Amino acid sequence: MSQANLEIRRISGHAGPVPGAGLKRELEVAKLVDTTTCIGCKACEVACLEWNGLSFSDTTFQNSYQTMPDTSWNFWNLIKFNEYEPANGSLMLLMRKDQCMHCEEPGCLIACPADGAIVQYANGIVDFQQDQCIGCGYCLSGCPFNIPKFSPDSRKVFKCTLCSDRVSQGLEPACIKACPTGCLHFGTKDEMKELGESRAKQLRDVSGFAHAGVYDPSGVGGTHVLYVLHDATNPEAYGGLPRDPRVPWTVWLWKKPLKWLGNLAMVGGVAGLFIHYLRFGPKTVEEDKEIPRQGEQP
């Protein structure tokens, strides 16, 4: 029997306990993307398509090196190219590998109503199980990073798996393996955080990027993809990386207080009506009685 389900920490739309909760020893993994040493070669894009066996799709030319405007259901890893003019008047070409961030608090999973369509493994990977996906698209609304993409043909949603199949076998994700500059790293979250911080310190102390830092947004509990940014105070410049991503508040309101209030109201309503019936019973019409005179006679 496969033990994969014993490594699951969280399950979307699931009633009752999670099979692997706290059962197995597992390290949290993370991918570190050092945007300062990315050369935009797109080897990671190709490696992603190759390993995952995704069909090739048309590229879109937008006066930049970028392959297409956004990731899509069959293109999960996209380098976003952005021209940026810093305050010193120079020009930077920022390149950020965009993919699922594998949030600790995954908005997609929280929004998903389908049992088992999205799982979070103990190692932190958030993975879609398309055979359980019902195609409702709520994950699209739950994600603060615009990552899950709906396939009109299969009516399922797809995204980066962080190569959960490779990682479960002790391999690094395909994009990491393909990177020629070493700007992509894979390891435990602690290691990657440490490596990122040391690189950020180097950028601050040696390379003159005073605001260099690691992007590990706390609003979603941290992510299992970390970025080293030249300027961590301006993540938006890197192709719309949100400054403070959170599970959208309407999704939170819907899934937490409204759900409990609603359940309470529905159960209370049924109970209330039942008690009303016990107390007052039905309204009856005494058919054999005269209709009381009121107004004109029939």
Add this chain to the structure above:
Amino acid sequence: MSEPVLLPNGRVLRYTFPERLMHWVAGVSYVYLLLTGLAFWSPWLFWIAVVLGGATISRELHPWVGVVFVLSMVWMYRVWAAQMHATERDKQWWHELGHYVRNEDEELPPEGRFNAGQKALFWGFFWCGILLLLSGLVLWEPHWIPWSWRALRLIAVIVHPIAALLTIALFMIHVYMGTAVERGAFGSIVRGDVSRRWAARYHRAWYEQIARDPAAKE
């Protein structure tokens, strides 16, 4: 049809055939929407979608059945809206709601064809129906909404369940009153007729039109 019609067997025609049909188009479609909606609402009720042919099918059909429901609501609006305006009597009826709750109907002001509670049900479903339609259109194919317009989706995910919960409250009271409490009401929406005494007890002012014009015919 708002005039009471005395049938040859001495009973009163309460709902015409088109009214009964439109009520049941709305009722059957609403129950499907309710069951599939509850399946998506809570993991503990997800099994409902499995019973109804699988959650994927439920997700595909839910919006289309929603269209049927909205069309039935439009039909109802055309037929009933004119009879649903609140009157002075209705205000008093609300004031004396306690009598209705305690089954002391003889204490209530004489109501017309629809009492104030039925009117509230109608307008509650009407306005919630509009909210459910608008938010439902956004949720139908959410990938058509561009990322820059995602606020629409985020509004829809909260408006849809709130409006649905309000209709569930109305629905529960409606079904309870119509089947368990007000004996004869369920028969009237199935077969169409009620006894004269039933009409006189629950809709006195409406019944008295028969009294004034016993020859009234369909």
